[in-house]
Amino acid sequence: MQDQSPVELLYGLDDRPAPLPALFAALQHLLASFVGVITPPLVIGAALGLGEQLPYLISMALMVSGVGTFIQARRPFGIGAGMICLQGTSFAFLGTVLSAGMLVKSRGGGPEEILAMIFGVCFFGAFVQVLLSRCIGALQRLVTPLTTGIVITLIGVSLIKVGITDLGGGFKAPDFGAPRNLALGALVFLLILLLNRSRQPWLRLSAIVVGLAVGSLAAWVSGKLVPQPLPDLPLVSVPQPFRYGFAFDWTAFVPVALVYVISTIETVGDLTANCMLSRQPIEGPGYLERLKGGVLGDGISCLIAATFSAFPNTTFAQNNGVIQMTGVASRHVGLYIGALLFALGLFPLLGAVLQQIPKPVLGGATLIMFGSVAAAGIRILAGTRLDRRSMLIIAASFGVGLGIAAQPQLLQQMPRLVQNLFDSAITSGGLTAILLDLLLPREHGEPAAVTGARRV
The missing domain is CATH 1.20.10 (Heat-Stable Enterotoxin B)
Structure with missing residues (x-):
């Protein structure tokens, strides 16, 4: 069955745009996803006291996102969906990653021990997604949209506390709740809201970027942001496997593994939406193989992420909106996106600059982003x-x-x-x-699961 969407494609899935149009389309995807890729490392680093490690962590987040996006588009050896599936750092894992870090911190562990535990459990957790990619049909029957919606809503609600803490000035900040902090957070919050209601697609896509830029400027004018000298960093980041060591703990692993299961179901929905926009079948053996390849690509991307000190990745849903807006569905554009992300990740000074964004400014943006996660869960529940x-x-x-x-x-x-x-x-x-979904008897005539695709 083919989607009858009115979206006209300028470039179909296998079309090859000229370099200039391809680069321009790739930049639009980059604009829509850049803040989403770097925000989780910023939040995790601030919460766990990883200031010195942040430039490298941000570099690796960008580089791994680039590699994962390239794999999804190129589909080597059947790994990947063969579409524009931008891989970015997943917000869904923030709660469990922070819990794993706090577990080590409560035992007296330092930043390297914290990161060793986080990347260790995320590495083994990625194998959960790799295995699930081989049995997508059975997984959809086991984890229904009802349970998926509940978990995603809980993830968003849990993260809102992190966003509001940053908006107030940060955990244990001496000026927590100061009027200046609240004013900066409110400025960013309201600006993002207003830009998202704009009729101009470019403004909607860049709302968070503009909000952070304007908020940082206001923080500088008000004296909240005092630019610090940049640390002595190498010009280029060189990826190092397991740079911080490797650790494992079952109590940290189980929550992470559960989120990998939910992330897999989310990826299936995003891939289905991508197929619809790209005018590809959304049923039949070809569709199922594309789903298996896409989820496997997510799993491999997460394995690479844990190996090279980046947090778990997922297929970003917002980039489906860019495909819809531009009419460019060519998977070859995905190769350009991957190359751009990788190139940005080469320079650790970028991470050092971003690290100086004041917490109230970051909190104003993340409050909306985390609220959007909860809203996505509610939307899934509304469709059940x-x-x-x-x-x-x-x-x-x-x-x-x-x-x-x-x-x-x-x-x-x-x-x-x-x-x-x-x-x-x-x-x-x-x-x-x-x-409860497995054990509670269903009402007479109720189907075992509703596995329809998420709305675009």
Whole structure:
């Protein structure tokens, strides 16, 4: 079945645009995704005290995103979807990655030990996605849109606390909640909202970039941003495998593995939307092979990320909007995007400059970005059949997940393993949703799962 979308394609999937139009289209994808790629390292670095490591982490995030995007477009050995599937640092993993880092920090570990644990569990977690790529059909029957929507909503709600903390000035900041901090955060927040309501596609695509730039300028004028001398960094970042070592802990791994499962389901939805926009079949063996290759490409991208000190990647949904806006679906443009991202990642000074963005400015932007994650989960839930059984599962999952997140002392008398596994709203609420969806009897005539594609 072919999509009957009114979007006219200037360049189809296998067309080869001339270098100049291809480069211009690639720059638009870069504009839509750049902030999304670099924000998770900035948030994680600030929360875990990884200031010295941040320039390298940002460089690796950009370089790995470039390599992953190139693989998805080129599809070597059947790895990748063979489409414009921009790989970027996933917000979905932020909560579990921060939990893993805090686990090491509570044991007295320093930045290198924290990163060794994070990249260790993410490395093994990527094999979960690689294995799931071989059994997409069975996975869709096991993890339904209902459970996916619940987990994504919980991820967004959990991250909002991080965004609002930055907006106030940062964790344990001496001027937390100062009027200047709130004013800067509110300026960025409102500017992004207004630009997103613009009728100009370019303004909508660049809303977060413009918001951060204007917010940083306002912070400089108000004295909140005092540019610091750039550190003595090498001109070019050289990727080093397992630069910070390698560690593993089951209590940190299980939540990460669960998010890999949910991320896989999300990728299936994004790939389906991409197929529709690219005028490719959305059923049949060819479609299934494209899904398997795309999810496998995500998994391989995450393996490369963990090996070279980048956080887990995923297929960015916002770039489907760029395809729709430009009418350029050529996978060859994906090769240009990959090359541009890789080139940006070569220069660690870029990360050192971005590191100086004041926390209130970053918080104003991330508050909307994290809220958008929760809104995406609600949108998925709205597309499911919300009968009494579904509402009961939603209520129980939110009650358990958000309840434990609000009162973590509830588990203080439980074994350390139980505390570490279930003190996250994502893990406790997500597992509650999956178990109840599997165990609660369905009403008469109710289908086992609704596996329709996410709306574009």
